[in-house]
Amino acid sequence: MSTRDIVFxxxxxxxxxxxxxxxxVTLPVVGVPITAQSMGPMLAGAxxxxxxxxxxxxxxxxxxxxxxxxxxxxxxxxxIVMGPGGGFVLMWPVAAFVIGFLVExxxxxxxxxxxxxxxxxxxxxxxxxxGIPWIAAVARIDLAKAAIGSAWFLPGDAVKVVLAVLIARAxxxxxxxxxxx
Amino acid sequence: xxxxxxxxxxxxxxxxxxxxxxxxxxGTILFAWPRLDFALAALAGAGLLYGLAAxxxxxxxxxxxxxxxxxxxxxxxxxALDGWQAGLLVAARLAALVLLAGxxxxxxxxxxxxxxxxxxxxxxxxxxxxxxxxxxxxxxxLRFIPVLAAITAEVREAQRARGLEGSLVALAxxxxxxxxxxxxxxxxxxxxxxxxxxxxxG
Amino acid sequence: MIEIRQVGHAFGEREVLxxxxxxxxxxxxxxxxxxxxxxxTFARLLNGLxxxxxxTVRVDGLDTRRDGKAVRRKVGFVFQNPDNQIVLPxxxxxxxxxxKNLGLAKDEIARRVDEALRRxxxxxxxxxxxxxxxxxxxxxxxxxxxxxMAPDVIVFDEPTTLLDLRNKRRIAQAxxxxxxxxxxxxxxLAFLEHFDRVLVFEDGRIVVDDxxxxxxxxxxxxxx
Amino acid sequence: MIEIRQVGHAFGEREVLxxxxxxxxxxxxxxxxxxxxxxxTFARLLNGLxxxxxxTVRVDGLDTRRDGKAVRRKVGFVFQNPDNQIVLPxxxxxxxxxxKNLGLAKDEIARRVDEALRRxxxxxxxxxxxxxxxxxxxxxxxxxxxxxMAPDVIVFDEPTTLLDLRNKRRIAQAxxxxxxxxxxxxxxLAFLEHFDRVLVFEDGRIVVDDxxxxxxxxxxxxxx
Ligand SMILES: Nc1ncnc2c1ncn2[C@@H]1O[C@H](COP(=O)(O)OP(=O)(O)OP(=O)(O)O)[C@@H](O)[C@H]1O
Ligand SMILES: Nc1ncnc2c1ncn2[C@@H]1O[C@H](COP(=O)(O)OP(=O)(O)OP(=O)(O)O)[C@@H](O)[C@H]1O
Ligand SMILES: O=C(O)CCCC[C@@H]1SC[C@@H]2NC(=O)N[C@@H]21
Ligand SMILES: [Mg+2]
Ligand SMILES: [Mg+2]
Numbered sequence: 001m002s003t004r005d006i007v008f009x010x011x012x013x014x015x016x017x018x019x020x021x022x023x024x025v026t027l028p029v030v031g032v033p034i035t036a037q038s039m040g041p042m043l044a045g046a047x048x049x050x051x052x053x054x055x056x057x058x059x060x061x062x063x064x065x066x067x068x069x070x071x072x073x074x075x076x077x078x079x080i081v082m083g084p085g086g087g088f089v090l091m092w093p094v095a096a097f098v099i100g101f102l103v104e105x106x107x108x109x110x111x112x113x114x115x116x117x118x119x120x121x122x123x124x125x126x127x128x129x130x131g132i133p134w135i136a137a138v139a140r141i142d143l144a145k146a147a148i149g150s151a152w153f154l155p156g157d158a159v160k161v162v163l164a165v166l167i168a169r170a171x172x173x174x175x176x177x178x179x180x181x
Numbered sequence: 182x183x184x185x186x187x188x189x190x191x192x193x194x195x196x197x198x199x200x201x202x203x204x205x206x207x208g209t210i211l212f213a214w215p216r217l218d219f220a221l222a223a224l225a226g227a228g229l230l231y232g233l234a235a236x237x238x239x240x241x242x243x244x245x246x247x248x249x250x251x252x253x254x255x256x257x258x259x260x261a262l263d264g265w266q267a268g269l270l271v272a273a274r275l276a277a278l279v280l281l282a283g284x285x286x287x288x289x290x291x292x293x294x295x296x297x298x299x300x301x302x303x304x305x306x307x308x309x310x311x312x313x314x315x316x317x318x319x320x321x322x323l324r325f326i327p328v329l330a331a332i333t334a335e336v337r338e339a340q341r342a343r344g345l346e347g348s349l350v351a352l353a354x355x356x357x358x359x360x361x362x363x364x365x366x367x368x369x370x371x372x373x374x375x376x377x378x379x380x381x382x383g
Numbered sequence: 384m385i386e387i388r389q390v391g392h393a394f395g396e397r398e399v400l401x402x403x404x405x406x407x408x409x410x411x412x413x414x415x416x417x418x419x420x421x422x423x424t425f426a427r428l429l430n431g432l433x434x435x436x437x438x439t440v441r442v443d444g445l446d447t448r449r450d451g452k453a454v455r456r457k458v459g460f461v462f463q464n465p466d467n468q469i470v471l472p473x474x475x476x477x478x479x480x481x482x483k484n485l486g487l488a489k490d491e492i493a494r495r496v497d498e499a500l501r502r503x504x505x506x507x508x509x510x511x512x513x514x515x516x517x518x519x520x521x522x523x524x525x526x527x528x529x530x531x532m533a534p535d536v537i538v539f540d541e542p543t544t545l546l547d548l549r550n551k552r553r554i555a556q557a558x559x560x561x562x563x564x565x566x567x568x569x570x571x572l573a574f575l576e577h578f579d580r581v582l583v584f585e586d587g588r589i590v591v592d593d594x595x596x597x598x599x600x601x602x603x604x605x606x607x
Numbered sequence: 608m609i610e611i612r613q614v615g616h617a618f619g620e621r622e623v624l625x626x627x628x629x630x631x632x633x634x635x636x637x638x639x640x641x642x643x644x645x646x647x648t649f650a651r652l653l654n655g656l657x658x659x660x661x662x663t664v665r666v667d668g669l670d671t672r673r674d675g676k677a678v679r680r681k682v683g684f685v686f687q688n689p690d691n692q693i694v695l696p697x698x699x700x701x702x703x704x705x706x707k708n709l710g711l712a713k714d715e716i717a718r719r720v721d722e723a724l725r726r727x728x729x730x731x732x733x734x735x736x737x738x739x740x741x742x743x744x745x746x747x748x749x750x751x752x753x754x755x756m757a758p759d760v761i762v763f764d765e766p767t768t769l770l771d772l773r774n775k776r777r778i779a780q781a782x783x784x785x786x787x788x789x790x791x792x793x794x795x796l797a798f799l800e801h802f803d804r805v806l807v808f809e810d811g812r813i814v815v816d817d818x819x820x821x822x823x824x825x826x827x828x829x830x831x
Contacts, residue, residue, distance in 0.1 A: 067285065
């Protein structure tokens with residue numbers, strides 16, 4: 001990683017932390033909040049790419065685990081990862097990486113729809129695939145219940161995908177930082 | 182993020198690694214065993230440590246102020262659902278953790294904190310991560326969070342001046358573009374000061 | 384007319400402006416002062432971007448505290464850093480942005496965008512990515528964007544700091560040619576010589592308020 | 608000595624520097640030119656922050672393409688925006704950042720940090736958060752951080768544009784007092800009058816290369 005990559009990693013880790021300034025809304029059944037922070041991996045991947053975006057979210061998770069209060073509502077500590085939302089949070093770096101990888105892959109012909117699909121895949125499908133079973137395990141409820149409870153995240157996450165697509169496209173046009181691979 | 186308050190107290194002199202481990206342990210225990218007595222004990226402990234470190238009360242409040250209404254809402258929700266003990270537990274636990282995390286940054290120079298994290302992350306080396314780079318990235322992350330807030334405020338103001346109030350996309354795009362540009366400038370400034378990411382241990 | 388009455392402002396505990404009472408009526412008013420003396424804070428009061436902690440600011444009778452939006456239609460603002468002010472990625476889109484916010488009809492927007500492009504020699508750049516313009520071009524774009532909204536007064540906060548001689552002169556000429564009234568914050572004293580009035584800020588107070596011929600030398604003397 | 612041979616540079620398709628061949632040996636060299644004429648790009652070549660697309664840059668015989676790191680130890684760099692040069696949050700630790708990168712021993716670092724603090728009157732601020740300094744102090748800190756690394760040459764890219772009169776003067780005096788050689792990019796012509804040599808850039812080429820008495824008026828004329 002070049003110095004520039006390191007600075008970008010820090011930038012997107014900070015951006016994810018800053019998204020935590022929007023107040024979270026906790027869902028009663030599953031005990032995991034609706035949070036603007038799940039946009040962090042989408043923006044990091046789509047703007048900074050696979051390597052830097054993935055590293056940014058990994059750094060963010062490490063800092064949270066070390067106890068810095070960077071999660072929405074000023075929370076931090078290993079308790080976050082070990083709590084019901086831990087599966088989602090641990091998937092954020094993976095989601096950022098996959099989104100970045102696919103965006104870089106398709107950079108030359110990236111339509112709005114294609115990009116939205118990529119963000120849904122990484123930011124929702126992949127993240128929920130680990131997040132939901134994790135809730136079930138931590139909260140000791142059955143998988144179906146965890147899945148139904150998590151359905152409440154979908155409207156918010158759909159809005160975040162739309163916002164992230166619009167932002168990422170405008171930013172890439174204004175200040176290109178990615179090379180097609 | 183919280184600023185560093187210079188001092189010579191035992192809390193200041195405690196090795197940063199130990200502080201972080203304590204913080205991690207406290208977070209783990211408080212969430213693994215959600216008990217009111219633990220949370221209150223942690224809160225009292227945090228208060229004691231602030232006293233020991235001689236942190237002005239003003240700064241203690243500054244740590245909690247941004248949380249005030251989140252604390253209130255959390256406590257109320259829990260109160261409504263599970264009774265006053267649950268509400269108090271959630272509020273006390275959150276306050277204790279935020280105060281303890283704040284204490285680490287208030288009493289540790291960030292270069293020491295980063296060195297400690299770097300040493301703590303040495304095990305990542307076989308995975309291809311360079312602890313020195315991680316250290317720099319951490320320092321920059323902590324710096325960027327308030328800068329992001331400041332830039333967001335500046336951009337929002339400029340847009341209000343052009344008659345726009347409250348479009349998220351229109352706000353986010355210039356903020357990110359400016360941050361990217363700033364990142365490029367900072368990267369150049371770091372390189373110009375002979376930073377060499379490949380020569381580890383800085 | 385802008386009326387400022389017993390205005391003071393503090394950020395937290397920090398007093399940044401103290402006890403200002405004055406009327407701004409002249410066509411060209413300059414604001415000078417050291418870094419941190421309160422110039423930008425003062426400028427932001429004038430269009431209600433900032434509401435003072437004490438006292439009132441009135442623009443043509445409208446109180447900035449109550450009628451912020453209406454005041455901002457009357458008073459345009461050009462910032463030091465054009466990057467903050469450029470909202471949309473393409474030059475023409477960005478120019479149209481403020482006009483849409485005014486709720487104008489499509490053809491009126493198109494007409495004004497065209498006029499602004501022509502006026503500042505930006506026609507060829509209409510479809511250019513706005514953030515890749517040179518510093519001077521960006522500053523012109525920011526100015527054009529505000530001007531297209533046809534405010535009565537325009538406030539400029541150090542509009543020429545990043546510019547070369549030619550671009551400085553271009554912006555200075557553009558400001559000179561404005562039919563509107565203008566309040567200009569600047570460290571570039573030569574540019575302010577033919578203004579109608581100069582306010583010198585020091586530590587949140589206006590310590591000199593005079594014609595340039597008297598005020599500028601007084602300011603230079605104070606800074607030595 | 609810095610030797611520049613047949614250097615050209617392009618960003619993508621955009622030619623930004625064209626066919627430069629010159630030696631820099633004078634103690635004080637100024638670089639002037641329009642926005643976008645290539646000054647910053649040129650400055651970045653001098654310490655290998657940027658490697659030219661064509662041609663070579665050599666510093667005391669070291670090629671910036673091959674020995675970038677060694678070159679950066681010889682050539683320090685101070686940028687326009689003081690905020691973007693502060694890497695670590697506390698004044699003293701930021702000063703130490705470059706010294707650590709040089710791999711110096713702890714007590715040598717402490718000694719040099721002390722010296723740099725003293726030189727620019729920043730002792731009392733050693734433990735102060737760097738982002739709370741004034742603009743002028745920040746720029747002095749940036750200069751001190753570079754100076755502590757004891758480079759042979761220091762390149763300044765518009766070090767005073769964001770500062771007020773007094774701070775401008777402070778930085779200008781600090782630059783004047785440097786024992787090192789300096790290359791200064793600036794739009795502030797008065798400050799460059801007693802330099803040894805002025806390079807005027809236009810569209811990626813050096814169009815005037817002379818003593819200030821001849822070069823500065825020629826530049827002003829070209830910009831009109
Ligand atoms: N949002 C804010 N919060 C806290 N303090 C602020 C804020 N904005 C400005 N200040 C402080 O208020 C004082 C005046 O700032 P202001 O920006 O008005 O100065 P200025 O005269 O425009 O300086 P410059 O020439 O550097 O632009 C400074 O000390 C500054 O640090
Ligand atoms: N990273 C980059 N990618 C693409 N183009 C660039 C890049 N950096 C600079 N340019 C372009 O190169 C040209 C020269 O830029 P440079 O920054 O060297 O100009 P300058 O003389 O320093 O101008 P100013 O006085 O505005 O600082 C400009 O047209 C600019 O748009
Ligand atoms: O803040 C936390 O404690 C956990 C955050 C996990 C939130 C997940 S991410 C995907 C889904 N969408 C949301 O808005 N929240 C969840
Ligand atoms: Mg200002
Ligand atoms: Mg430049």
